[in-house]
Amino acid sequence: MITHDNFLLKLKKISADNNNILCLNLALGFSLNSLSINNRLISSEQLELIIKNTMGEDTFWDMGIPKGQAEFLVFGAAYSTKPVHALSVNVSVGEISKTLMVFGHREWTNYGASIARQFNLMPIKYNYAFGGNGFELNPDGVGYKATIGTLLPNIESSEELLVSIEDIVTPAGFEPFPPNWQQRSQHFIQHPNIDFKMDSVTIPDDILPEHFNTAPNDQRLSGFFNGDEPIQITNMHPLYPSINSKLPGKRLRVFAIQAEEDKEVLNELNIQSDTLWVIPNLECGILQYRITIKINSDDLQDIKFLLIQQEEINGEIRPLEYYANNIIKRYKEAPSNADLYSKIQFTMAAEDLSPKEPNNRNNICSQYKIQLPPPELKYVPQNNASLNEDPELSTMFIEVQKEVSKIMEKLNLNHESLESFKKHREQSGLNSYPSGEEVINYLRESGIKSPELEVLINKANQLLMEIEEDITAENAPLNNHKEHENNKTK
Structure with missing residues (x-):
């Protein structure tokens, strides 16, 4: 286990769906006391003691595998x-x-x-x-x-009270169910020889993420924690009948530099907060996060560097490129022969990674020889607001963007052609967004030919045309009314 200021971190290797995955289990402790709202995070030393003296490390870390949905657990009286x-x-x-x-x-x-x-x-x-x-x-x-x-x-x-001596009711509580109780053991009965608490484990195909949830069903959310949800507790503190608090309002972002074939790639990793522990009498809460990354080697040597950044949840979400220079600089300054725990660094605020001058994607790639993921290729209607007026069309359009980006990554297109195309259009006085046909023709002139890419760009362009046609049709009665009013005025 690794400790850092306010974090505890434990690693686990998982094999599932023919993929090898490293899961980083991270715990962040915070105070429920509203008086300390500006300094709410608990030190890692305090956090270790709280865990040891309440639920115990074995119960707290449990299986260390991502859960199907978020849940809260309460240890108290x-x-x-x-x-x-x-x-x-x-x-x-x-x-x-x-x-x-x-x-x-x-x-x-x-x-x-x-x-x-x-x-x-x-x-x-x-x-x-x-x-x-x-x-x-x-x-x-x-x-x-x-x-x-x-x-x-x-x-x-409160929903199921005993009435008679013959009644059988559901056990009531806030704590997790032990692994050997039926609520949990029923999911693993076909795999009695697998110890899911080991540091490295293979998950059979019939085991689902929700099987790793440990709380009663009525303590489970439909999704995952955002990080600023309110918390109210009644009659679980020796002095205060009521506690009103909230999650600490922190956003965690995780960046990784990983070896892939003959290159090193910088990416942002997926992270989910799926467990909240509440210890009311100590006025303490603990959030658990799961960070996952696909690995290419058993010894984890393909993971060159990991950086975990803590941001304010209401702050601006900046793109990866904004921080890339400083992330790569930290990587280059880190010992090259260190073990994985030593390759993990933490920053306490977004400002710690903010560049003194704007980062340039091409300069970053050429200077450090580290590849950044391609930005999404975006084609939007001239009226930006139009896309947001129809959530369904907006969602469809985003999916098309993602598919285009995948193809461009597959073809190793770095968007330099599109950037020069954009400048060419601006110099020509064309400030509107290019049509799919214009983009395809320009790519062809640049020596790039890809039927797959052209099909996707055409799909995106067709979708935009349909969106704008729909909006034009919707606005037609309004425009006719305005024209009629103008004629009356004249």
């Missing part, structure tokens, strides 16, 4: 400043809200459940929830196969 027989606790993250009912100790009598004893503190753990020996959904719980005198569970879902 119900608190009351005065003795109570029962109270509710609630945790809300973004649009997901969950409430549990917490009771003092009760037992079954001939007349039903006894009056709950008073309490000030009750751990929210599964051994206080419904279950018991032989109950596969919670073998550690209480209340299963109850008789007179049997204890009732202290923790119940």
Whole structure:
């Protein structure tokens, strides 16, 4: 494991779908205390201690494999400043809200459940929830196969309360399910010999990303964390009945320089935040991120350099080229024979990588002999707003752009021809966007011929024509009305 200021980082090699992947599991700790809103991040030393003294490292890191969707997990207890027989606790993250009912100790009598004893503190753990020996959904719980005198569970879902001694309900809690419980083990029953917690693991085809989720279903989001979702917690702190906070508002970006055949390529990696841990009594939250990169060698020697940058989520998202010079400079200054952990660097703000002067793509490539991914080839209608008025057409158009970029990358086109074409048009006084036909003719004149590329450019051009025709048709009644009004004025 590697530590840096506010981060903990653990690596894992995964083989899946005939691809070898390196997964970087990164943890970022932050304070839930609104008083420290301008200095919310927790040091890596504090973070290690919090993990060790609460859920433990094994539970925290779990399998270290990207999940199918984001989820939140809570490690804590119900608190009351005065003795109570029962109270509710609630945790809300973004649009997901969950409430549990917490009771003092009760037992079954001939007349039903006894009056709950008073309490000030009750751990929210599964051994206080419904279950018991032989109950596969919670073998550690209480209340299963109850008789007179049997204890009732202290923790119940507000949506599913026990009514009679024969009732069987879903175990209620906020913590992750252990790997050997049915909620999780059912997905891996066909692969008993695979230890998914190993640092290197092969994932069978029938194992899906959502099988690595560990939280109850009602604590799972439809997608992944954006990074600034609100957090509300009720009755889970010894002093504060209510905590109102939010995620730390940080955007992480990860850049990698990787060897590919006879060249080195600089790319930005995919990153998703899929797990939030909340420890209310310590006023602490921990976000876990998964960063993935395809690898070409078992010893990871093809990964030359990794840089993890922390930005403010409401700041400008700058393109890779903006930072390229400084990223490559850091790479050139790093020890060439270092192990992978030593090749990973962190920056705390976008300004750390901001260039003193604008970067030029061609200068970067020629100076450092490192290839940048081609920018997307864009053809847009003269009226930029038109494309945004129809989300479906806009989405289709973006897909065409991506396909064109793929073909250009395949043909090793570096867009120099298009740049000179653009300058030529500007010098000729043509400021409108070029048509597909113009671009194709210019590429042909430059000695570049590709039927695949021409087909895609024509598709893009045809789509734009259809968009503009639709918009012209929509605006026709309005234009006719304006013309009529002008004639009346005259």
